[in-house]
Amino acid sequence: MGRLLVVAVSLLVSSFAVPAATAEDPPPPVVTGYALGSASDALIEANAPGLDTVTVAGVGLGRAGGAVADPTDDMLRVLTTAHDQGLRGELLLSNFSDALGDFDPRAAERLLGSNRKQRRVAKAVRGLVRDGGWDGVNVDLERLEGIHPHDLVGFLERLRSLLPTRVSLSIDVPARTSARGYRRAGFDLVNVAATVDLVQLMAYDQHGPAWSGPGPVGALDWQRECLDAALEQVPADRLDLGVAGYGYLWHRDGSGFTVSDSGARRRVDESGTEAHWRPHVGEWMARLGDGDRMWWSDARSYAARVDLAQEYGLHGLAVWRLGSADTLPAPSLVRSDRPPGAGR
Secondary structure: OOHHHHHHHHHHHHHOOOOOOOOOOOOOOEEEEEEEOOOOHHHHHHHHHHOOEEEEEEEEEOOOOOOEOOOOHHHHHHHHHHHHOOOEEEEEEEOEEOOOOEEOHHHHHHHHOOHHHHHHHHHHHHHHHHHHOOOEEEEEOOOOOOOOHHHHHHHHHHHHHHOOOOOEEEEEEEOOOOHHHHHHOOOOHHHHHHHOOEEEEEOOOOOOOOOOOOOOOOOHHHHHHHHHHHOOOOOHHHEEEEEEOEEEEEOOOOOEEEEEHHHHHHHHHHHOOOEEEEOOOOEEEEEOOOOOEEEEOOHHHHHHHHHHHHHOOOOEEEEEOEOOEOOOOOHHHOOOOOOOOOOO
16 A cells, blocks of 8 residues: 555545534535436445435437436436335436437527427426436536526426426536626526526536646635535525535546546555645645646545535535545544634
8 A cells, every 4th residue: 555545545534534523513515416327336335325316427418309218227226226225216307329439519508498308208207207206307407508507497397397306407507707708608596496496517627638737626726616606596504515426537638538536646656656635625626747737626625525515504515426436424423634723
């Protein structure tokens, strides 16, 4: 075991040490973990103490925007495992395209621009929920720039009206630093929040190899800006802070790729270099021997986001994703570096 790995393990243990309870301790946040349909039963079981809901990714729109794929047997298995662990299970509906390797804006446009397709997809999702025994639906439509925000709200209203009242409806929203920025991204947050049960703010990918130079996946100050803008339109008790459980590696030429938390630590250990914790950012960074650079958000980062969510009085947190993130601890075992009494 290399020196970095020993230090990292020690930090994880100390981060999860049980704090002394006080009368002023806020209630633990509600935690959602996203999981791929291929997630193992063991992965769900290991993370269960730190979770309330598992959102399974997911079923996709067809290219024409009027059809939805069926959940795979593995997705239904993950749902069963979540239920066995006493967790809720949500089905994620997305316009992600395996063929494109990205979200398909045309599929979303074709869906949202047609009342007929909206009705067809909403009815199909209702059937999937009924047949599979899902507890909720999570809508993850991205790259909506250029689509009128009213069309998305209309689809959510249609979906909400068809789903049983026991079935929750949530939506993933990309983080922006202004109310205007959210609307430009295709989200009328006031009316979205009035329709769905929960808005989950994807407060990550501030930097990444495809669109920027090296930098934090989601710095704390940037996340505060995004939260402040969102909370102008969304009640705090209907908002989740999305948390990255991964990082990015940049090559010198600007290209790069995603790394898991354990993968990032392993690369640092193998390179013989050191990782550095940036407390004001709430993430780790490292410069490897070959000039590659990494930023990543791990268990220590997660603890800082628990503090942030409680500071803002949010509903909870949503972690992307199980299997890439460090194993989530039970709420009573989360402790960050923030001094007692520190706040906004």
